[in-house]
Amino acid sequence: METAPPLPTRLRYGSDLVLHLVGREFRLRYRRALFGWLWAIGSPLARLLVFAFVFTKVLPLGIPNYPVFLFTGLIAWSWFQGGVASATSSAVDGRDLVFRPGLPRAAIPIVSVLTDGLDYLAALPVLALFLIIGDGISFTVLALPVVMLLQLLLMLGLGFALCAANVYLRDVRLVVDIVMLLGFYVTPIFYRPESVPEKYRLVLQLNPMARLIAAYRDILVAGRLPAAAPFLGLAAVCIATCVAGYLIYRRASPNFVDEL
């Protein structure tokens, strides 16, 4: 039982630690690449091109302003997929961090989730460009940080829990990869939720990412605020996931060293 320093000290150190590690990870990812962090938007742009071609020319879905519609979903999903997957393996990959005395272990998956968040932020100017070229930017864009915060909480919750599980059972990371692959098609990213037949709608109702992407589209594409009641429900789910994930992680993390 170590006598802990006061909370403000710990929080200041914790945030410093997280910010530094996030910056370091991000720089390392694009280190020595000629175009540097510009590659952060390379992957969603490439996907955008392919999907936009397929679903406007080959199998037209008839969605107006399709590139913006698609890009909104794509970048949110990329963050989700990348962040949760790297958070899942963060403790196993970051063995040296786990073995560091005095290091707040909660920082480990948080850094993963935030680092992928930087890719999301890097793609935002591109999205803004699309919006300006298209219908213009609505004032509802001001709600973007709120929706992003909810996605962050959801990802942290999942990241904490899956990270702890992966330390004990390395299959978890592999399962996460498959679930993410399927999730891309099950979540209305390149199609409209309304296109899903009525009897399968329940799956969308239960998928918080489907709801988050709908909220992103409300504020960015449609220029309206999401309906209050379902949005509050979504917020509650995200917060609850984060708290539950953290509690699982807090319980499991003191034993990480014995398992790594």
Next chain:
Amino acid sequence: MSEIEVHQVGKRYRLSSTGMPRTLQTLPERTSRIEQWALRDVDLSVARGETVGLIGRNGSGKSTLLRVLAGITRPTCGRVVVRGRVHGLLSLGEGLHPLLSGEENAFTTAILAGLTRREARRRLPDIAAFAELEEHMDQPLRTFSAGMRLRLAFSAAIHANPEILLIDEILSVGDLRFQEKCFVYLQQLQSSGVTIVLASHELAQILRLSQRAVWMADGQVRHIGEAAEVVERYEQAMNEGVPAREPWPEGGSRHGTGEVEVVKVRILDGDGMETNVIGGTGPMTVEIDFMAHQAVPDAIFGVSAHALSDGVRAFDLNTRADGHVVGSLEGPGTIRLHLDRMNLEGGSYRLDVGIYEAKWAFPYDYLWQAFPLEVQPRERPGRQGPPHRWALE
């Protein structure tokens, strides 16, 4: 008030038989896993500003105890109280990244060691200066030699204002001069009230830094007490497991596995004449003829002396502690230890001569108190006879 209190601590590891990371395939075998107590019934309290050394064979629980003190793993039972900012030099150089510059890596290490970004930035010049890498800090770490990396990691880790410092076998950083510098720095930390717990195989390091020592064996505390006493008992016990050999004609006892043997030991005076009567101020040379019956890649030679009257150790020298690499031995050979000057009290002494395996694992041949040495009284009596002169102004 003691800063570290360990009360009846035990740590049990469950080892999976294969040692592989678990997957679903191995889950059904869960029941067949082996349990092992890495620590058992350990009691220890360390006062503020005290330095305690941990000694014991590999796998005796030293590292596990340090991990428990560091709070990176939870004891299975018992109570651990640690009051203060714990810093651990448990593994050096992890977390360094070859593509980032020396400065970025030092910065990261300092933050991981517990500094905020602002504190870390302020300490960067000190870190670079201590590591003697000022001119290299902007270069990528991949251009650093292994020694430079360790110096950087060590320097960044110790500049993080620790209150309690845990050290595991890492004082063999860099060359001898840098090691000496680390020692001096640790001694400064000691005098500024930092509590240190260090584990080491180098008993000389333990003796130099610690007031008390803990001898760990099979996860339990075998003996705890004043460092010199614990180290001596430990050394004796290390020799016990080794086959005893026919004693030297002059007496004493002899242990060792015999791959390398002491053939003859001569004590020479300043004129190179063989004798066993030496002036209290020296010089003296100990010449050891040995025979390596089979080739060994490296070895350690040691010579120590005890006063016959009270058993107090006069000196204890070995090639490893002096940074002298013996290298591979095969067939006959001779090694000489030159003592240019001594300050020994007159009286009867006994010399111990040993040839050890390169990791101190066991002695090839160890002759305890086998060689008598008479030291002539100096003109002035007294325990010490320091070189001296007077100056009047």
